[in-house]
Amino acid sequence: MKKIHVLYGAIIGVLLLVIAGLVYKFLLAGKTVTTEDRRTAIIMEPAERAFVLEEMRALLDAIRAMTDAVARDDMKKVAAAARAVGLAAAQHVPAAVAAKLPLEFKTMGRGVHAEFDRIALDAEAMGDGKHTLTQMGELLGRCVACHAIYQINPAAAPPK
Ligand code: HEC
CATH class of the missing domain: 1.20.5 (Single alpha-helices involved in coiled-coils or other helix-helix interfaces)
Incomplete structure (x- = not known):
């Protein structure tokens, strides 16, 4: 027994x-390695890298649309542009991509998407462009922070 x-x-x-x-x-x-500039490179298939970079360009485009809308005092447009890259938009990350992203990366990414949602809510509730710009400044700090730590695939060797 x-x-x-x-x-x-x-x-x-x-x-x-x-x-x-x-x-x-x-x-x-x-799935990562450390690069020459001491960032962490996430190892991905070309199509997976393309997926993440496309998402990134959508974030930058949202920042562009939001800046433009704040300048024209169109707070409805600010909210729409921010919400387009909010948490709901982040739900369709393929499992293979998610599995390769370190937890810290996913946490930072989720935080950024959630912040876009918060900016949308505040824009609708307060209609205060200056408040939106303050939030966007803080948000851009998060973009900068992640870019300082991560890269996708190590940079190619320079031509000889
Ligand atoms: C959780 C990490 C993370 C966050 C948060 C993040 N990025 Fe990125 N972003 C990356 C990585 C990694 C790359 C690829 C860099 C490389 O391989 O050199 C990248 C690349 C990009 C690129 C280049 C796209 C291309 O086609 O080459 C743009 C533009 C970009 N990010 C914009 C943003 C903006 C705007 C924000 C904030 C609203 C943001 N990112 C937030 C990790 C992040």
């Missing part, structure tokens, strides 16, 4: 280790 308990214990222990390993690999670590 005792021997069987020990055996069960060992099996459960091994399974827990496997689960912990899987959680680390798929949820926490992502």
